Amino acid sequence: MFGSYDVLIVGSGIAGLSFARKVADLGHKVCILTKKDRAESNTNYAQGGIAAVTSKSDGFELHVNDTLTAGDGLCDETSVRTIVEEGPERIQELIDLGVTFSQLDDGRVSLHKEGGHSKRRILHVKDLTGKAIEEALLHAVETHENVTLLEHVHAIDLITNHKLDSEVPAEETIIHGLYGYDTRSRKVLSFAAPVVMLCTGGIGQVYLYTTNPAIATGDGIAMAYRAGAEVRNMEFIQFHPTALFSYTNDRFLISEAVRGEGAILRNQKGKAFMANYDAREELAPRDIVARAIDSEMKQSGSNHVWLDISHKSEDFIQERFPYIYSRCLKEGINPAKHPIPVVPAMHYLCGGVATNLDAETGVAGLYACGEVACTGLHGANRLASNSLLEAVVMAHRGALKVDQFLAGHERQVLQLPEWVDGDLQDSDERVILSHNFDELKRALWDYVGIVRSTKRLERAKTRIQHLRKEIHDYYWNFKVESKLLELRNLVEIAEMIIDCALKRRESRGLHYTLDYSKKQPVAKDSVLQRKSKK
Numbered sequence: 001m002f003g004s005y006d007v008l009i010v011g012s013g014i015a016g017l018s019f020a021r022k023v024a025d026l027g028h029k030v031c032i033l034t035k036k037d038r039a040e041s042n043t044n045y046a047q048g049g050i051a052a053v054t055s056k057s058d059g060f061e062l063h064v065n066d067t068l069t070a071g072d073g074l075c076d077e078t079s080v081r082t083i084v085e086e087g088p089e090r091i092q093e094l095i096d097l098g099v100t101f102s103q104l105d106d107g108r109v110s111l112h113k114e115g116g117h118s119k120r121r122i123l124h125v126k127d128l129t130g131k132a133i134e135e136a137l138l139h140a141v142e143t144h145e146n147v148t149l150l151e152h153v154h155a156i157d158l159i160t161n162h163k164l165d166s167e168v169p170a171e172e173t174i175i176h177g178l179y180g181y182d183t184r185s186r187k188v189l190s191f192a193a194p195v196v197m198l199c200t201g202g203i204g205q206v207y208l209y210t211t212n213p214a215i216a217t218g219d220g221i222a223m224a225y226r227a228g229a230e231v232r233n234m235e236f237i238q239f240h241p242t243a244l245f246s247y248t249n250d251r252f253l254i255s256e257a258v259r260g261e262g263a264i265l266r267n268q269k270g271k272a273f274m275a276n277y278d279a280r281e282e283l284a285p286r287d288i289v290a291r292a293i294d295s296e297m298k299q300s301g302s303n304h305v306w307l308d309i310s311h312k313s314e315d316f317i318q319e320r321f322p323y324i325y326s327r328c329l330k331e332g333i334n335p336a337k338h339p340i341p342v343v344p345a346m347h348y349l350c351g352g353v354a355t356n357l358d359a360e361t362g363v364a365g366l367y368a369c370g371e372v373a374c375t376g377l378h379g380a381n382r383l384a385s386n387s388l389l390e391a392v393v394m395a396h397r398g399a400l401k402v403d404q405f406l407a408g409h410e411r412q413v414l415q416l417p418e419w420v421d422g423d424l425q426d427s428d429e430r431v432i433l434s435h436n437f438d439e440l441k442r443a444l445w446d447y448v449g450i451v452r453s454t455k456r457l458e459r460a461k462t463r464i465q466h467l468r469k470e471i472h473d474y475y476w477n478f479k480v481e482s483k484l485l486e487l488r489n490l491v492e493i494a495e496m497i498i499d500c501a502l503k504r505r506e507s508r509g510l511h512y513t514l515d516y517s518k519k520q521p522v523a524k525d526s527v528l529q530r531k532s533k534k
Contacts, residue, residue: 015370016199022399049124071379175365233351359398380509
């Protein structure tokens, strides 16, 4: 066994770091595991900002209503109200940590307006908000005596009481720790703890085109599902409407705030088209804008549309969007002079591991926070910039609940079961991994994208089932490595997305199917759960 802690945290984005700081302040011994460098997370790539009511012209009720409208009838209103109303206090804590949000010339905080918002309420640090928050939180945890941060450790699976006694009923599952693969030493380590907080972020790498970093492979959701936790609403995949088009699989996000500052979407003929789809035009919710772009591309046969902000001065664009401006210049595009070629890309998962408002799952000692979790805030479509808000609020609430849990928990010293690896070190069939990765990502992009049908979903399911068998056989016969672990998780994630999509016989929010164009009268969650296995 490598180490014993009060709390294990998987992931080092805004959710994991916020939670770590809080629970460590409460006196608990914390270990953060991250499979890459500590700053590599979805948070670090978040451009737009964090949504909260901080202006006198705004109000909680307006923010709540905007969130409910975007969620298309599937939001949990209690979750929405709680997170919206507790947001300003959590943002003040970020400011106290040293996050300096952009200000206007008169000293007031600069607030953006993004799609679906009725007011300007997006706090930001130019177009590098996530990076600024990540740096402040990292500094706070790196200097904390109760926090250990281990890089390049890839969580494999949760260790529950089923590993010790396979006869334990599923409803009595409790957490004892997890197995982690040290990618440097190439060894599997056992970590003991009565609490595991999953903050592993998103699933973007299951799709061919995504704005997510390479680490976004759905590890936390797959681990929780295998341990018996409930997973919800995996069909609701948010495709960001405007990613920078390139002839590679890379997709660089062009923040929604660019449209908030007046950028216009144009088709190949140079005509603005959003008024044909929604009265809110460029500031309609993301699902509507993404489908509009998809429709325009299919009508013209083009592989992108244009995002035009050339009516703004170069000084304005450089000051307001320095990162986007410099990245476009590297691609040979000056946004002040030429429109930007954009295309939708997978961006955010609105479903995930089901939790209550204290970040608890249905498995004792297992918690989830951030994009990995489904709290009911986002419903069928996330309102822009609500994700960072959810992370800081839920991390705070989760830390308080974990403190209560540990106070009533009698700490046991357990001998964790040894990890049993495959028999073979190297394989001349290792090419299977790269081939299967490509096949998986393309199948999801082609058949489980912005517009779906039952036939497309069934085709995808057939292909994924075949991949699952190949990967399962490979997993149990060969020694683990990061690529194999990620592929194993992504195949599980792909099946969850497809199964949830097939269950939903309606079009709602981000799930649009040609076979069921109308909404059901009552919105219901899609729920998946399986019994944990030894």
